[in-house]
Amino acid sequence: MSFYRNAVWFVKGLNEYTKSGYLSASKRFDPADLDVNISNRSFMITGANSGLGRSAALTIAKKGATVHMVCRNKERGEAAQEELKQESGNQNIHLHLVDMSKPRDVIRFSETFKSEGQPLNVLINNAGILVNEDKRQVTEDGLESTFATNTLGTHLLTIHLLPVLEQAEDPRVVIVTSGGMLLQKLDLSDLQFEKMSKFDGAMAYSQTKRQQVVMTAQYAKTYPKVHFSCPHPGWSSTPGVQSSLPDFYERFQNKLRSEEAGADTIVWLAISPAATKQLSGLFFQDRKPVPIHLPLAWTKSNSGDDEKLMTKLQEFAESFNK
Template identity: 50%
Template sequence: MDNWVASVVIFCRSGYEKASKNFDEEDLKVDCTGYHFMITGANSGIGKCVTTSIAERGGTIHMVCRNETAGNETKLAIMKTTGNEDIHVYVLDLSQSLEVVKFCEEFRRTHDSLNVLVNNAGCMINQKELTEEGLEKNFATNTLGMHLLTTGLVPLLQKSKNPRVVTVSSGGMLVQKLKKDDLQFEQLLPFDGTMAYAQNKRQQVVLNEQYAKKYPEIHFSCMHPGWAATPAVKSSMPEFYEKMKDRLRSPEQGADTVVWLAIGQPILKMKSGLFFQDRRPVSTHLPLACTKVSAEEEERFVEELDKIAQNLRVERIVF
Protein backbone atom coordinates (compact mmCIF):
# COMPACT_ATOMS: atom_id res chain seq x y z
CA MET A 1 0.00 0.00 0.00
CA ASP A 2 2.86 2.39 0.82
CA ASN A 3 4.36 1.84 -2.66
CA TRP A 4 0.95 2.47 -4.24
CA VAL A 5 0.47 5.73 -2.35
CA ALA A 6 3.99 6.84 -3.28
CA SER A 7 3.33 6.03 -6.94
CA VAL A 8 0.13 8.08 -6.95
CA VAL A 9 2.02 11.07 -5.57
CA ILE A 10 5.06 10.78 -7.85
CA PHE A 11 3.49 9.56 -11.08
CA CYS A 12 0.43 11.81 -11.14
CA ARG A 13 0.04 15.51 -11.90
CA SER A 14 1.00 16.56 -8.37
CA GLY A 15 4.33 14.77 -8.74
CA TYR A 16 5.09 16.61 -11.95
CA GLU A 17 4.09 19.96 -10.47
CA LYS A 18 6.43 19.40 -7.53
CA ALA A 19 9.32 18.24 -9.70
CA SER A 20 8.91 21.02 -12.25
CA LYS A 21 9.71 23.66 -9.63
CA ASN A 22 13.33 22.59 -10.03
CA PHE A 23 13.38 22.59 -13.85
CA ASP A 24 15.68 25.02 -15.64
CA GLU A 25 13.67 26.28 -18.59
CA GLU A 26 16.87 27.49 -20.23
CA ASP A 27 17.45 23.81 -21.03
CA LEU A 28 14.68 23.92 -23.65
CA LYS A 29 15.63 27.22 -25.25
CA VAL A 30 17.15 25.39 -28.20
CA ASP A 31 17.06 26.14 -31.91
CA CYS A 32 16.46 22.80 -33.66
CA THR A 33 16.75 24.17 -37.20
CA GLY A 34 18.73 21.79 -39.38
CA TYR A 35 18.32 18.83 -37.04
CA HIS A 36 16.27 15.78 -38.01
CA PHE A 37 13.94 14.08 -35.54
CA MET A 38 12.02 10.83 -36.01
CA ILE A 39 9.11 10.29 -33.63
CA THR A 40 7.03 7.11 -33.61
CA GLY A 41 3.38 7.29 -32.59
CA ALA A 42 3.62 10.97 -33.46
CA ASN A 43 -0.03 11.69 -34.19
CA SER A 44 -1.51 11.29 -30.71
CA GLY A 45 -0.90 11.76 -27.00
CA ILE A 46 2.69 12.17 -25.86
CA GLY A 47 4.04 11.68 -29.39
CA LYS A 48 1.95 14.54 -30.72
CA CYS A 49 3.11 16.81 -27.90
CA VAL A 50 6.76 15.96 -28.56
CA THR A 51 6.29 16.56 -32.28
CA THR A 52 4.65 19.93 -31.66
CA SER A 53 7.29 21.05 -29.18
CA ILE A 54 10.20 20.24 -31.49
CA ALA A 55 8.40 21.68 -34.53
CA GLU A 56 8.02 24.96 -32.63
CA ARG A 57 11.80 25.03 -32.36
CA GLY A 58 12.34 24.57 -36.11
CA GLY A 59 13.30 20.89 -36.22
CA THR A 60 12.73 18.74 -39.28
CA ILE A 61 10.18 16.16 -38.19
CA HIS A 62 9.71 12.62 -39.46
CA MET A 63 6.40 11.39 -38.06
CA VAL A 64 6.04 7.60 -38.03
CA CYS A 65 2.37 6.70 -37.71
CA ARG A 66 0.31 3.56 -38.10
CA ASN A 67 -2.73 5.42 -39.44
CA GLU A 68 -2.12 7.55 -42.53
CA THR A 69 -5.25 9.68 -42.14
CA ALA A 70 -4.57 10.48 -38.49
CA GLY A 71 -0.93 11.18 -39.28
CA ASN A 72 -1.70 13.64 -42.05
CA GLU A 73 -4.41 15.40 -40.04
CA THR A 74 -1.99 15.86 -37.14
CA LYS A 75 0.76 17.03 -39.49
CA LEU A 76 -1.48 19.75 -40.94
CA ALA A 77 -2.61 20.85 -37.49
CA ILE A 78 0.96 21.13 -36.22
CA MET A 79 2.09 22.97 -39.34
CA LYS A 80 -0.71 25.47 -38.82
CA THR A 81 0.07 25.88 -35.11
CA THR A 82 3.85 26.16 -35.39
CA GLY A 83 4.38 27.54 -38.90
CA ASN A 84 6.89 24.75 -39.48
CA GLU A 85 6.29 23.09 -42.85
CA ASP A 86 9.26 20.72 -42.66
CA ILE A 87 7.15 17.88 -41.29
CA HIS A 88 6.84 14.51 -43.02
CA VAL A 89 4.57 11.52 -42.41
CA TYR A 90 5.56 7.86 -42.85
CA VAL A 91 3.06 5.05 -42.49
CA LEU A 92 4.45 2.08 -40.56
CA ASP A 93 2.99 -0.54 -38.24
CA LEU A 94 5.78 -1.52 -35.86
CA SER A 95 4.19 -4.92 -35.28
CA GLN A 96 5.03 -5.86 -38.88
CA SER A 97 8.68 -6.80 -38.48
CA LEU A 98 9.64 -7.20 -42.11
CA GLU A 99 8.05 -3.84 -42.94
CA VAL A 100 10.13 -2.21 -40.19
CA VAL A 101 13.31 -3.61 -41.73
CA LYS A 102 12.28 -2.39 -45.20
CA PHE A 103 11.42 1.04 -43.81
CA CYS A 104 14.87 1.41 -42.23
CA GLU A 105 16.59 0.37 -45.43
CA GLU A 106 14.63 2.92 -47.46
CA PHE A 107 15.09 5.72 -44.92
CA ARG A 108 18.85 5.14 -44.82
CA ARG A 109 18.95 5.17 -48.61
CA THR A 110 17.03 8.44 -48.99
CA HIS A 111 18.34 10.49 -46.05
CA ASP A 112 21.76 11.76 -45.04
CA SER A 113 21.05 12.51 -41.41
CA LEU A 114 18.98 11.57 -38.38
CA ASN A 115 19.92 13.32 -35.18
CA VAL A 116 17.28 12.02 -32.80
CA LEU A 117 15.01 8.97 -32.72
CA VAL A 118 12.14 9.00 -30.23
CA ASN A 119 10.71 5.52 -29.65
CA ASN A 120 7.27 6.50 -28.41
CA ALA A 121 4.81 4.21 -30.21
CA GLY A 122 3.41 1.28 -28.29
CA CYS A 123 0.32 -0.79 -27.68
CA MET A 124 -1.46 -2.62 -24.89
CA ILE A 125 -3.69 -5.32 -26.34
CA ASN A 126 -5.67 -7.08 -23.63
CA GLN A 127 -6.65 -10.15 -25.66
CA LYS A 128 -3.88 -12.27 -27.10
CA GLU A 129 -3.42 -11.52 -30.80
CA LEU A 130 -0.85 -12.73 -33.30
CA THR A 131 0.58 -10.70 -36.15
CA GLU A 132 0.69 -11.93 -39.74
CA GLU A 133 4.18 -13.17 -38.93
CA GLY A 134 2.90 -15.23 -36.00
CA LEU A 135 4.21 -13.01 -33.23
CA GLU A 136 2.33 -11.94 -30.10
CA LYS A 137 1.32 -8.39 -30.96
CA ASN A 138 2.36 -6.52 -27.82
CA PHE A 139 5.84 -8.03 -28.04
CA ALA A 140 6.05 -7.50 -31.81
CA THR A 141 5.24 -3.80 -31.42
CA ASN A 142 6.77 -2.73 -28.13
CA THR A 143 9.94 -4.80 -28.09
CA LEU A 144 10.87 -6.34 -31.43
CA GLY A 145 9.53 -3.47 -33.56
CA MET A 146 11.32 -0.86 -31.44
CA HIS A 147 14.48 -2.97 -31.51
CA LEU A 148 14.46 -3.43 -35.29
CA LEU A 149 13.79 0.28 -35.86
CA THR A 150 16.51 1.43 -33.50
CA THR A 151 19.24 -0.91 -34.73
CA GLY A 152 18.16 -0.38 -38.33
CA LEU A 153 18.70 3.37 -38.01
CA VAL A 154 21.97 3.19 -36.03
CA PRO A 155 24.15 3.60 -39.17
CA LEU A 156 22.38 6.87 -40.01
CA LEU A 157 22.47 8.12 -36.43
CA GLN A 158 26.19 7.40 -36.24
CA LYS A 159 26.82 9.75 -39.17
CA SER A 160 24.87 12.62 -37.55
CA LYS A 161 25.76 15.39 -35.11
CA ASN A 162 25.08 14.68 -31.42
CA PRO A 163 22.85 11.64 -32.14
CA ARG A 164 20.37 10.54 -29.50
CA VAL A 165 17.77 7.84 -29.00
CA VAL A 166 14.99 8.38 -26.46
CA THR A 167 12.66 5.51 -25.55
CA VAL A 168 9.37 6.06 -23.73
CA SER A 169 8.93 3.27 -21.22
CA SER A 170 6.41 2.94 -18.38
CA GLY A 171 6.35 2.78 -14.60
CA GLY A 172 4.66 -0.60 -14.96
CA MET A 173 8.05 -2.11 -15.74
CA LEU A 174 9.14 -1.45 -12.15
CA VAL A 175 7.08 -4.43 -10.95
CA GLN A 176 8.40 -6.74 -13.67
CA LYS A 177 11.47 -8.95 -13.60
CA LEU A 178 12.96 -9.58 -17.02
CA LYS A 179 11.70 -12.86 -18.46
CA LYS A 180 14.26 -14.09 -20.95
CA ASP A 181 12.60 -17.40 -21.87
CA ASP A 182 8.97 -16.45 -22.59
CA LEU A 183 9.06 -13.45 -24.91
CA GLN A 184 5.82 -14.48 -26.63
CA PHE A 185 3.91 -14.92 -23.32
CA GLU A 186 3.07 -18.55 -23.97
CA GLN A 187 3.37 -19.21 -20.23
CA LEU A 188 1.21 -16.23 -19.25
CA LEU A 189 -2.04 -18.06 -18.50
CA PRO A 190 -4.53 -16.58 -18.56
CA PHE A 191 -3.11 -13.94 -20.87
CA ASP A 192 -2.91 -10.51 -19.26
CA GLY A 193 -2.29 -7.56 -21.60
CA THR A 194 -1.29 -5.25 -18.75
CA MET A 195 1.41 -7.65 -17.57
CA ALA A 196 2.57 -8.25 -21.16
CA TYR A 197 2.91 -4.51 -21.70
CA ALA A 198 4.81 -4.03 -18.45
CA GLN A 199 7.21 -6.85 -19.38
CA ASN A 200 7.79 -5.24 -22.78
CA LYS A 201 8.62 -1.98 -21.04
CA ARG A 202 11.14 -3.76 -18.79
CA GLN A 203 12.66 -5.23 -21.96
CA GLN A 204 12.97 -1.74 -23.44
CA VAL A 205 14.90 -0.55 -20.40
CA VAL A 206 17.30 -3.47 -20.67
CA LEU A 207 17.79 -2.85 -24.38
CA ASN A 208 18.45 0.83 -23.72
CA GLU A 209 21.32 -0.15 -21.43
CA GLN A 210 22.65 -2.64 -23.97
CA TYR A 211 22.54 -0.09 -26.79
CA ALA A 212 24.53 2.38 -24.69
CA LYS A 213 27.31 -0.20 -24.32
CA LYS A 214 27.31 -1.23 -27.97
CA TYR A 215 27.02 2.19 -29.61
CA PRO A 216 29.03 4.75 -27.59
CA GLU A 217 28.79 7.32 -30.41
CA ILE A 218 25.04 7.64 -29.74
CA HIS A 219 23.46 8.90 -26.52
CA PHE A 220 20.68 6.58 -25.34
CA SER A 221 18.11 7.30 -22.67
CA CYS A 222 14.87 5.80 -21.48
CA MET A 223 12.15 7.50 -19.47
CA HIS A 224 8.89 7.11 -17.60
CA PRO A 225 6.34 9.84 -18.44
CA GLY A 226 4.26 9.36 -15.32
CA TRP A 227 0.55 8.66 -15.54
CA ALA A 228 -0.77 10.90 -18.29
CA ALA A 229 -4.29 11.33 -19.67
CA THR A 230 -3.60 10.15 -23.21
CA PRO A 231 -6.01 8.54 -25.68
CA ALA A 232 -4.01 5.30 -25.38
CA VAL A 233 -4.46 5.14 -21.61
CA LYS A 234 -8.17 5.89 -21.93
CA SER A 235 -8.74 3.14 -24.51
CA SER A 236 -6.47 0.40 -23.13
CA MET A 237 -7.04 1.00 -19.40
CA PRO A 238 -10.58 2.44 -19.14
CA GLU A 239 -11.15 1.51 -15.48
CA PHE A 240 -7.83 3.00 -14.42
CA TYR A 241 -8.55 6.12 -16.46
CA GLU A 242 -11.97 6.65 -14.88
CA LYS A 243 -10.60 6.14 -11.39
CA MET A 244 -7.58 8.39 -11.83
CA LYS A 245 -8.57 10.92 -14.51
CA ASP A 246 -8.72 13.87 -12.12
CA ARG A 247 -5.16 13.16 -10.96
CA LEU A 248 -3.49 12.30 -14.26
CA ARG A 249 -0.85 14.45 -15.90
CA SER A 250 -1.66 16.26 -19.11
CA PRO A 251 -0.07 14.80 -22.27
CA GLU A 252 2.21 17.87 -22.36
CA GLN A 253 3.44 17.13 -18.84
CA GLY A 254 4.02 13.49 -19.78
CA ALA A 255 6.00 14.62 -22.83
CA ASP A 256 8.19 17.14 -21.00
CA THR A 257 11.07 14.81 -20.15
CA VAL A 258 10.97 13.27 -23.64
CA VAL A 259 11.55 16.71 -25.15
CA TRP A 260 14.23 17.51 -22.57
CA LEU A 261 16.07 14.28 -23.39
CA ALA A 262 15.70 14.87 -27.14
CA ILE A 263 16.98 18.46 -27.30
CA GLY A 264 18.33 19.58 -23.92
CA GLN A 265 22.06 20.19 -23.70
CA PRO A 266 22.58 18.90 -20.12
CA ILE A 267 21.79 15.33 -21.17
CA LEU A 268 24.86 15.17 -23.42
CA LYS A 269 27.05 15.49 -20.34
CA MET A 270 25.31 12.59 -18.61
CA LYS A 271 26.01 8.89 -18.90
CA SER A 272 24.32 7.09 -21.77
CA GLY A 273 21.79 4.35 -20.98
CA LEU A 274 20.11 5.91 -17.95
CA PHE A 275 16.41 5.82 -17.01
CA PHE A 276 14.70 9.16 -16.29
CA GLN A 277 11.63 10.58 -14.64
CA ASP A 278 10.89 14.30 -14.51
CA ARG A 279 14.30 15.28 -15.93
CA ARG A 280 16.40 13.29 -13.47
CA PRO A 281 17.87 9.79 -13.57
CA VAL A 282 16.16 7.28 -11.30
CA SER A 283 16.61 3.63 -10.44
CA THR A 284 15.16 0.99 -12.75
CA HIS A 285 14.22 -1.13 -9.72
CA LEU A 286 12.08 -0.51 -6.66
CA PRO A 287 13.64 -1.20 -3.25
CA LEU A 288 13.21 -4.85 -2.19
CA ALA A 289 11.27 -5.62 -5.39
CA CYS A 290 13.49 -8.57 -6.41
CA THR A 291 13.34 -7.55 -10.08
CA LYS A 292 17.07 -7.52 -10.81
CA VAL A 293 18.68 -10.14 -13.04
CA SER A 294 22.29 -10.94 -13.86
CA ALA A 295 24.23 -9.58 -16.82
CA GLU A 296 24.21 -13.10 -18.23
CA GLU A 297 20.41 -13.22 -18.13
CA GLU A 298 20.20 -9.89 -19.93
CA GLU A 299 22.55 -11.20 -22.60
CA ARG A 300 20.40 -14.33 -22.90
CA PHE A 301 17.35 -12.13 -23.50
CA VAL A 302 19.13 -10.32 -26.33
CA GLU A 303 20.13 -13.67 -27.82
CA GLU A 304 16.53 -14.88 -27.75
CA LEU A 305 15.41 -11.66 -29.41
CA ASP A 306 18.05 -12.16 -32.07
CA LYS A 307 16.84 -15.70 -32.73
CA ILE A 308 13.32 -14.46 -33.36
CA ALA A 309 14.63 -11.88 -35.80
CA GLN A 310 16.66 -14.55 -37.59
CA ASN A 311 13.68 -16.86 -37.82
CA LEU A 312 11.80 -14.06 -39.58
CA ARG A 313 14.67 -13.85 -42.08
CA VAL A 314 15.43 -10.25 -41.11
CA GLU A 315 18.91 -8.82 -40.84
CA ARG A 316 20.92 -10.36 -38.06
CA ILE A 317 21.28 -8.13 -35.00
CA VAL A 318 24.59 -8.68 -33.27
CA PHE A 319 25.51 -7.10 -29.94
Protein backbone atom coordinates in the same frame (compact mmCIF):
# COMPACT_ATOMS: atom_id res chain seq x y z
CA MET B 1 2.63 -10.51 -3.04
CA SER B 2 0.42 -9.22 -5.83
CA PHE B 3 -1.55 -7.02 -3.41
CA TYR B 4 1.67 -5.71 -1.86
CA ARG B 5 3.22 -4.89 -5.21
CA ASN B 6 0.12 -3.06 -6.39
CA ALA B 7 -0.11 -1.18 -3.11
CA VAL B 8 3.50 -0.04 -3.38
CA TRP B 9 2.92 0.95 -7.01
CA PHE B 10 -0.17 3.06 -6.30
CA VAL B 11 1.28 4.78 -3.24
CA LYS B 12 4.44 5.67 -5.17
CA GLY B 13 2.38 6.70 -8.17
CA LEU B 14 0.07 8.96 -6.20
CA ASN B 15 3.12 10.68 -4.73
CA GLU B 16 5.25 11.03 -7.86
CA TYR B 17 3.62 10.07 -11.13
CA THR B 18 0.54 12.31 -11.12
CA LYS B 19 0.27 15.97 -12.09
CA SER B 20 1.04 17.06 -8.52
CA GLY B 21 4.28 15.07 -8.67
CA TYR B 22 5.20 16.79 -11.92
CA LEU B 23 4.42 20.24 -10.51
CA SER B 24 6.66 19.50 -7.54
CA ALA B 25 9.50 18.16 -9.69
CA SER B 26 9.27 21.00 -12.21
CA LYS B 27 10.29 23.52 -9.56
CA ARG B 28 13.89 22.34 -9.95
CA PHE B 29 13.85 22.43 -13.78
CA ASP B 30 16.15 24.89 -15.52
CA PRO B 31 14.14 26.66 -18.27
CA ALA B 32 17.39 27.26 -20.16
CA ASP B 33 17.68 23.51 -20.76
CA LEU B 34 15.06 23.73 -23.51
CA ASP B 35 16.22 27.08 -24.89
CA VAL B 36 18.09 25.34 -27.68
CA ASN B 37 18.37 26.02 -31.39
CA ILE B 38 17.48 22.75 -33.13
CA SER B 39 16.44 24.19 -36.49
CA ASN B 40 19.23 22.27 -38.22
CA ARG B 41 18.42 18.92 -36.58
CA SER B 42 16.22 16.02 -37.64
CA PHE B 43 13.97 13.99 -35.34
CA MET B 44 12.01 10.79 -35.91
CA ILE B 45 9.10 10.02 -33.58
CA THR B 46 7.06 6.83 -33.66
CA GLY B 47 3.42 7.05 -32.62
CA ALA B 48 3.52 10.77 -33.37
CA ASN B 49 -0.14 11.21 -34.28
CA SER B 50 -1.52 11.25 -30.73
CA GLY B 51 -0.71 11.37 -27.04
CA LEU B 52 2.84 11.86 -25.84
CA GLY B 53 4.29 11.38 -29.33
CA ARG B 54 2.16 14.14 -30.78
CA SER B 55 2.97 16.47 -27.89
CA ALA B 56 6.71 15.87 -28.29
CA ALA B 57 6.45 16.32 -32.07
CA LEU B 58 4.64 19.64 -31.65
CA THR B 59 7.18 21.03 -29.18
CA ILE B 60 10.07 19.99 -31.40
CA ALA B 61 8.38 21.28 -34.58
CA LYS B 62 7.74 24.67 -32.95
CA LYS B 63 11.50 24.99 -32.54
CA GLY B 64 11.99 24.63 -36.28
CA ALA B 65 13.41 21.13 -36.47
CA THR B 66 12.68 18.58 -39.19
CA VAL B 67 10.18 16.06 -37.85
CA HIS B 68 9.61 12.58 -39.27
CA MET B 69 6.32 11.15 -37.99
CA VAL B 70 6.10 7.36 -38.01
CA CYS B 71 2.47 6.30 -37.79
CA ARG B 72 0.43 3.18 -38.51
CA ASN B 73 -2.88 4.66 -39.63
CA LYS B 74 -2.91 6.75 -42.83
CA GLU B 75 -6.00 8.81 -42.05
CA ARG B 76 -5.03 9.67 -38.49
CA GLY B 77 -1.42 10.25 -39.50
CA GLU B 78 -2.31 12.68 -42.27
CA ALA B 79 -4.74 14.56 -40.03
CA ALA B 80 -2.10 14.90 -37.29
CA GLN B 81 0.53 15.98 -39.82
CA GLU B 82 -1.63 18.84 -41.06
CA GLU B 83 -2.55 19.87 -37.53
CA LEU B 84 1.10 19.92 -36.48
CA LYS B 85 2.05 22.02 -39.49
CA GLN B 86 -0.67 24.54 -38.69
CA GLU B 87 -0.01 24.67 -34.95
CA SER B 88 3.78 24.90 -35.27
CA GLY B 89 4.09 26.98 -38.42
CA ASN B 90 6.67 24.42 -39.55
CA GLN B 91 6.11 22.79 -42.92
CA ASN B 92 9.09 20.48 -42.59
CA ILE B 93 7.04 17.67 -41.06
CA HIS B 94 7.03 14.36 -42.90
CA LEU B 95 4.74 11.36 -42.49
CA HIS B 96 5.86 7.73 -42.85
CA LEU B 97 3.31 4.92 -42.64
CA VAL B 98 4.78 1.98 -40.77
CA ASP B 99 3.15 -0.73 -38.65
CA MET B 100 5.62 -1.27 -35.82
CA SER B 101 4.17 -4.72 -35.12
CA LYS B 102 5.29 -5.95 -38.55
CA PRO B 103 9.05 -6.63 -38.59
CA ARG B 104 9.39 -6.64 -42.37
CA ASP B 105 7.59 -3.28 -42.61
CA VAL B 106 9.97 -1.79 -40.04
CA ILE B 107 13.04 -3.18 -41.80
CA ARG B 108 11.82 -2.08 -45.24
CA PHE B 109 11.12 1.45 -44.04
CA SER B 110 14.48 1.73 -42.25
CA GLU B 111 16.42 0.54 -45.26
CA THR B 112 14.55 2.93 -47.57
CA PHE B 113 15.21 5.83 -45.21
CA LYS B 114 18.91 4.97 -45.17
CA SER B 115 19.10 4.61 -48.95
CA GLU B 116 17.60 8.08 -49.43
CA GLY B 117 20.52 9.59 -47.57
CA GLN B 118 18.37 11.60 -45.20
CA PRO B 119 20.03 12.83 -42.01
CA LEU B 120 18.75 11.83 -38.58
CA ASN B 121 19.96 13.21 -35.26
CA VAL B 122 17.41 11.80 -32.83
CA LEU B 123 15.15 8.75 -32.81
CA ILE B 124 12.28 8.76 -30.30
CA ASN B 125 10.77 5.29 -29.92
CA ASN B 126 7.38 6.20 -28.48
CA ALA B 127 4.85 3.90 -30.20
CA GLY B 128 3.45 1.13 -28.04
CA ILE B 129 0.32 -0.87 -27.30
CA LEU B 130 -1.41 -2.27 -24.25
CA VAL B 131 -3.94 -4.98 -25.12
CA ASN B 132 -7.05 -4.37 -23.02
CA GLU B 133 -8.32 -7.91 -23.43
CA ASP B 134 -7.86 -11.26 -21.70
CA LYS B 135 -7.09 -13.00 -24.98
CA ARG B 136 -3.61 -13.15 -26.47
CA GLN B 137 -3.45 -11.38 -29.85
CA VAL B 138 -1.13 -12.69 -32.57
CA THR B 139 0.07 -10.80 -35.64
CA GLU B 140 0.16 -12.18 -39.17
CA ASP B 141 3.79 -13.13 -38.51
CA GLY B 142 2.81 -15.29 -35.54
CA LEU B 143 4.11 -12.81 -32.97
CA GLU B 144 2.26 -11.73 -29.83
CA SER B 145 1.27 -8.15 -30.61
CA THR B 146 2.58 -6.47 -27.42
CA PHE B 147 6.03 -7.99 -27.81
CA ALA B 148 6.01 -7.40 -31.58
CA THR B 149 5.27 -3.69 -31.22
CA ASN B 150 6.89 -2.57 -27.99
CA THR B 151 10.02 -4.71 -27.98
CA LEU B 152 10.84 -6.17 -31.37
CA GLY B 153 9.60 -3.20 -33.43
CA THR B 154 11.58 -0.80 -31.26
CA HIS B 155 14.69 -2.98 -31.55
CA LEU B 156 14.49 -3.35 -35.32
CA LEU B 157 13.95 0.35 -35.98
CA THR B 158 16.80 1.27 -33.65
CA ILE B 159 19.44 -1.11 -34.95
CA HIS B 160 18.61 -0.46 -38.60
CA LEU B 161 18.82 3.31 -38.18
CA LEU B 162 21.96 3.31 -36.04
CA PRO B 163 24.24 3.66 -39.11
CA VAL B 164 22.45 6.92 -39.95
CA LEU B 165 22.49 8.16 -36.38
CA GLU B 166 26.17 7.40 -35.91
CA GLN B 167 26.99 9.74 -38.79
CA ALA B 168 25.08 12.63 -37.20
CA GLU B 169 26.18 15.28 -34.77
CA ASP B 170 25.08 14.63 -31.18
CA PRO B 171 23.01 11.51 -32.02
CA ARG B 172 20.44 10.28 -29.52
CA VAL B 173 17.90 7.49 -29.09
CA VAL B 174 15.07 7.96 -26.61
CA ILE B 175 12.95 4.91 -25.76
CA VAL B 176 9.74 5.81 -23.94
CA THR B 177 8.97 3.24 -21.25
CA SER B 178 6.48 3.02 -18.37
CA GLY B 179 6.70 2.94 -14.61
CA GLY B 180 4.77 -0.32 -14.86
CA MET B 181 8.08 -1.98 -15.62
CA LEU B 182 9.04 -1.51 -11.96
CA LEU B 183 6.64 -4.36 -11.14
CA GLN B 184 8.34 -6.79 -13.51
CA LYS B 185 11.57 -8.76 -13.51
CA LEU B 186 12.97 -9.59 -16.94
CA ASP B 187 11.52 -12.97 -17.95
CA LEU B 188 13.23 -14.68 -20.87
CA SER B 189 11.21 -17.89 -20.50
CA ASP B 190 8.05 -16.52 -22.10
CA LEU B 191 8.82 -13.54 -24.34
CA GLN B 192 5.59 -13.99 -26.27
CA PHE B 193 3.35 -14.73 -23.28
CA GLU B 194 2.36 -18.20 -24.43
CA LYS B 195 2.61 -19.82 -20.99
CA MET B 196 0.14 -17.60 -19.15
CA SER B 197 -2.82 -19.54 -17.82
CA LYS B 198 -4.85 -16.45 -18.71
CA PHE B 199 -3.45 -13.64 -20.82
CA ASP B 200 -2.93 -10.42 -18.86
CA GLY B 201 -2.48 -7.42 -21.18
CA ALA B 202 -1.26 -5.08 -18.45
CA MET B 203 1.35 -7.58 -17.27
CA ALA B 204 2.52 -8.21 -20.85
CA TYR B 205 2.82 -4.46 -21.40
CA SER B 206 4.82 -4.00 -18.20
CA GLN B 207 7.15 -6.88 -19.12
CA THR B 208 7.88 -5.34 -22.53
CA LYS B 209 8.54 -2.02 -20.83
CA ARG B 210 11.07 -3.74 -18.55
CA GLN B 211 12.63 -5.19 -21.70
CA GLN B 212 12.95 -1.68 -23.15
CA VAL B 213 14.86 -0.50 -20.09
CA VAL B 214 17.25 -3.45 -20.40
CA MET B 215 17.62 -2.82 -24.14
CA THR B 216 18.48 0.84 -23.53
CA ALA B 217 21.29 -0.05 -21.14
CA GLN B 218 22.62 -2.72 -23.48
CA TYR B 219 22.57 -0.40 -26.51
CA ALA B 220 24.58 2.14 -24.52
CA LYS B 221 27.33 -0.44 -23.95
CA THR B 222 27.41 -1.55 -27.58
CA TYR B 223 27.04 1.76 -29.41
CA PRO B 224 29.07 4.44 -27.58
CA LYS B 225 28.72 7.01 -30.38
CA VAL B 226 25.01 7.42 -29.60
CA HIS B 227 23.41 8.65 -26.37
CA PHE B 228 20.60 6.34 -25.23
CA SER B 229 17.99 7.09 -22.58
CA CYS B 230 14.71 5.68 -21.36
CA PRO B 231 12.14 8.06 -19.80
CA HIS B 232 9.09 7.16 -17.73
CA PRO B 233 6.50 9.90 -18.44
CA GLY B 234 4.40 9.41 -15.33
CA TRP B 235 0.64 8.86 -15.40
CA SER B 236 -0.60 11.00 -18.25
CA SER B 237 -4.01 11.62 -19.75
CA THR B 238 -3.65 10.28 -23.27
CA PRO B 239 -6.03 8.58 -25.73
CA GLY B 240 -4.06 5.38 -25.19
CA VAL B 241 -4.65 5.40 -21.44
CA GLN B 242 -8.34 6.15 -21.93
CA SER B 243 -8.84 3.25 -24.34
CA SER B 244 -6.47 0.67 -22.83
CA LEU B 245 -7.06 1.36 -19.12
CA PRO B 246 -10.61 2.75 -18.92
CA ASP B 247 -11.15 1.83 -15.26
CA PHE B 248 -7.83 3.38 -14.23
CA TYR B 249 -8.60 6.49 -16.27
CA GLU B 250 -12.06 6.84 -14.78
CA ARG B 251 -10.72 6.58 -11.25
CA PHE B 252 -7.67 8.81 -11.58
CA GLN B 253 -8.45 11.18 -14.44
CA ASN B 254 -8.37 14.24 -12.19
CA LYS B 255 -4.88 13.34 -11.02
CA LEU B 256 -3.32 12.54 -14.39
CA ARG B 257 -0.66 14.69 -16.00
CA SER B 258 -1.33 16.61 -19.18
CA GLU B 259 0.20 15.27 -22.39
CA GLU B 260 2.65 18.19 -22.36
CA ALA B 261 3.79 17.36 -18.82
CA GLY B 262 4.10 13.68 -19.72
CA ALA B 263 6.20 14.50 -22.76
CA ASP B 264 8.46 16.98 -20.97
CA THR B 265 11.29 14.59 -20.13
CA ILE B 266 11.04 12.97 -23.57
CA VAL B 267 11.68 16.37 -25.17
CA TRP B 268 14.36 17.24 -22.61
CA LEU B 269 16.26 14.04 -23.37
CA ALA B 270 15.88 14.62 -27.11
CA ILE B 271 17.11 18.22 -27.31
CA SER B 272 18.79 19.50 -24.14
CA PRO B 273 22.60 19.64 -23.83
CA ALA B 274 22.06 18.91 -20.14
CA ALA B 275 20.64 15.48 -20.98
CA THR B 276 23.79 14.17 -22.62
CA LYS B 277 25.85 15.19 -19.60
CA GLN B 278 24.21 12.18 -17.96
CA LEU B 279 25.55 8.71 -18.65
CA SER B 280 24.13 6.90 -21.65
CA GLY B 281 21.67 4.07 -20.98
CA LEU B 282 19.87 5.42 -17.90
CA PHE B 283 16.19 5.42 -16.84
CA PHE B 284 14.72 8.91 -16.27
CA GLN B 285 11.79 10.42 -14.44
CA ASP B 286 11.14 14.17 -14.49
CA ARG B 287 14.54 15.06 -15.98
CA LYS B 288 16.67 13.03 -13.59
CA PRO B 289 17.99 9.46 -13.60
CA VAL B 290 16.27 7.15 -11.13
CA PRO B 291 16.84 3.53 -10.01
CA ILE B 292 15.25 0.78 -12.09
CA HIS B 293 14.81 -1.76 -9.29
CA LEU B 294 13.21 0.25 -6.49
CA PRO B 295 11.17 -0.20 -4.41
CA LEU B 296 11.18 -3.90 -5.42
CA ALA B 297 14.76 -5.19 -5.37
CA TRP B 298 13.70 -8.69 -6.49
CA THR B 299 13.07 -7.31 -10.01
CA LYS B 300 16.82 -7.06 -10.65
CA SER B 301 18.07 -9.38 -13.37
CA ASN B 302 21.67 -10.47 -13.85
CA SER B 303 23.90 -9.21 -16.63
CA GLY B 304 23.83 -12.59 -18.31
CA ASP B 305 20.05 -12.47 -18.74
CA ASP B 306 20.24 -8.90 -20.01
CA GLU B 307 22.70 -9.99 -22.67
CA LYS B 308 20.58 -13.04 -23.51
CA LEU B 309 17.64 -10.76 -24.27
CA MET B 310 19.72 -8.97 -26.88
CA THR B 311 20.82 -12.30 -28.35
CA LYS B 312 17.20 -13.42 -28.64
CA LEU B 313 16.21 -10.14 -30.28
CA GLN B 314 19.05 -10.52 -32.74
CA GLU B 315 17.79 -14.00 -33.59
CA PHE B 316 14.34 -12.57 -34.27
CA ALA B 317 15.90 -9.82 -36.40
CA GLU B 318 17.88 -12.30 -38.47
CA SER B 319 14.81 -14.46 -39.07
CA PHE B 320 13.00 -11.52 -40.65
CA ASN B 321 16.02 -10.35 -42.63
CA LYS B 322 15.99 -13.56 -44.65
